[in-house]
Amino acid sequence: MSEENVVYIGNKPVMNYVLAVVTQMNSGIPEVMLKARGRAISRAVDVAEIVRNRFITDLELGTINISTEEMTNKEGSNSNVSAIEIQLCKVKE
Amino acid sequence: MSEENVVYIGNKPVMNYVLAVVTQMNSGIPEVMLKARGRAISRAVDVAEIVRNRFITDLELGTINISTEEMTNKEGSNSNVSAIEIQLCKVKE
Numbered sequence: 580m581s582e583e584n585v586v587y588i589g590n591k592p593v594m595n596y597v598l599a600v601v602t603q604m605n606s607g608i609p610e611v612m613l614k615a616r617g618r619a620i621s622r623a624v625d626v627a628e629i630v631r632n633r634f635i636t637d638l639e640l641g642t643i644n645i646s647t648e649e650m651t652n653k654e655g656s657n658s659n660v661s662a663i664e665i666q667l668c669k670v671k672e
Numbered sequence: 673m674s675e676e677n678v679v680y681i682g683n684k685p686v687m688n689y690v691l692a693v694v695t696q697m698n699s700g701i702p703e704v705m706l707k708a709r710g711r712a713i714s715r716a717v718d719v720a721e722i723v724r725n726r727f728i729t730d731l732e733l734g735t736i737n738i739s740t741e742e743m744t745n746k747e748g749s750n751s752n753v754s755a756i757e758i759q760l761c762k763v764k765e
Contacts, residue, residue: 619714621710624738628752644736645721661720
């Protein structure tokens with residue numbers, strides 16, 4: 580999957596990301612991957628559910644992966660943060 | 673799956689839930705389901721990752737499901753909240 584098809588979920592309002600996903604899908608991309616870390620994980624699930632229930636109803640949830648990523652903070656020490664990847668696929672007609 | 677095998681993730685510290693999962697698994701239950709809603713979703717992912725990486729290394733992630741649940745708040749109006757279910761299975765020896 581190319582980087583174009585990835586939507587990174589951060590701290591912006593949920594609807595910003597919903598719009599990003601819907602725009603990508605409507606431009607013909609059949610598959611979008613949502614990626615989020617830490618507290619944004621809940622927001623990623625919200626985005627997937629809102630797109631699926633309200634905007635693109637012929638959307639299927641693909642694989643959902645969780646993992647741990649190591650991050651280096653400002654002071655230079657490492658900490659672990661959880662991450663999630665949610666695959667959204669448009670059903671072929 | 674019986675209700676005994678479900679660990680509901682709420683607002684307590686992560687390690688409380690990690691301990692609950694590890695205790696259940698060590699008592700011989702081979703499969704535990706984590707369930708969380710709303711902001712606790714990120715914490716559920718943390719719990720799964722911490723158990724898997726630090727405590728029970730022969731643990732496999734099973735199915736991960738996301739969904740939307742309708743909740744009624746104090747004022748009696750309905751709102752939607754995202755939910756996650758993460759299945760953790762002990763690998764058979």
